Amino acid sequence: MKKSVKTGRLLFNISIVLLILVTFAIGISQAETTKTSEFKELVFAGGPAGGVWYGLAGSIAELIKDEFPELLVSVMPGGGIGNPTLVEKGKTQLGLSLAFLYRAASEGAEPYENVHKNLRAIATVGSSDQGFFLVREGVPIKSIKELAEKKYPLRLITTPKGSTGAIASARILEKYGITFDDLKSWGGSVTFTSYTDAASLIADGHADANISPIVPALVELMLRVPMKWLPMEEKIIDQLVEQYGYSKNFIPKGKYSFAIEDGWTIGGANVILVSIEVPEEIVYGITKTLCEHPKVVRDWGYWYADFDPKIAWKDLGGPLHPGAERYYRDAGYMK
Structure with a gap:
């Protein structure tokens, strides 16, 4: 009889714990859903008007509009150095930059005076030769x-x-x-x-x-x-x-008119940055549609022709947004 009572109490306690955990999980899910539903606008900082980055940002923005028709998505001119700060301060939610600038901004190193704490990355989309x-x-x-x-x-x-x-x-x-x-x-x-x-x-x-x-x-x-x-x-x-x-970029003989033999130069991985404030589900969706439509990136020329979703999570210069990381793991690209 005593054993039966103890067993009953144990089962009751387990039931209470499970109920608390389920309620907690539902609360988190509802909070995330509410946060996502309240998010109305995305501004994407590209490069100077008429340049490749401005056009690339516009093409990616169209993908985002198709994925989230309820969102107002727009593109504004920007630049590699300034875009991390625009995202950091909440003036834009997305921005194109370079991996070495993302690293510098995260550390408060030159050319930035302050540590940028709100930056996260979605993907590298190409690498440009520098220097x-x-x-x-x-x-x-x-x-x-x-x-x-x-x-x-x-x-x-x-x-x-x-x-x-x-x-x-x-x-x-x-x-x-x-x-x-x-x-x-x-x-x-x-x-x-x-x-x-x-x-x-x-x-x-x-x-x-x-x-x-x-x-x-x-x-x-x-x-x-x-x-x-x-x-x-x-x-x-x-x-x-x-x-x-910087990235280490191999320059094969003949790639440029002056490349009379193989050589190396520094490069900059082109990175899509996002504010940590953008909900996880939205960033997941952005990452998903970007990786499912790689031609949209590749069509922007030599530096982007090798865009590969399987390795787009590498060499970012800083941490991924949780939504992006979840997508790469779900897709089997990250282990």
Whole structure:
């Protein structure tokens, strides 16, 4: 009889615990559903109007509209450096950036003054080549190391101060013991300007070299002015990757007109960032539709042609949003 009473009490206690757990789970589910249903708008920061990032953001926004017709989804101009801060401050919910900038923003490192705590990632969608050191064919140096040894008075151009190109330029030179001030002290110069102006200055003979990504203005320049590439040694690339979170990009012979042999450069994985405040179910849906329609990304050119949903969760520069992580695990891409 006593054993029967004890068994009954045990079963009763177990039932109470199970009831509490079920009630708790239902409460969480209802809270998440309420949070999702109350979420009305997504603003996606791309790149400058008319550029690839702006168009890519627009294409992804259309996918999101199809997945969530009840949401108001819009695209606004932005930039790689500024977009993490827009998302951090809640001015946009989504933004395109680069993995090394996501890492820097999360750490409060250059070019950011404050730690960005609200950023999460959805996917990497491609990787752009950065930091090509190109000089006019007639400049009497064959490597960056030789530039340092000869203290050659190089007239260098890079992108505006504070931009990813200018920051990368300083970091590359620093690995060879060179600063912008050194170039000036050797009789050279450093000019911070746009890609278009850089191409014009080199074409007109007012500058010798440029450090930046490859963009249309520079491609057009090289049709008129012979340029040569001063590649970095692989060990230097590895140091920059480890220290700053760049990607290590292989440049096969012939990929660009100046690539007369295989080489390496730093790169930036293109990352879709999202606010941690966006509900998990919405981010799950965004990740799902993105990965189910890879052609939407791949159609945006060379840097995006290899977009692979199976590895889109890798090399982000920071943590995934829980909704994105859940999708990758459900799809079997993450173990």
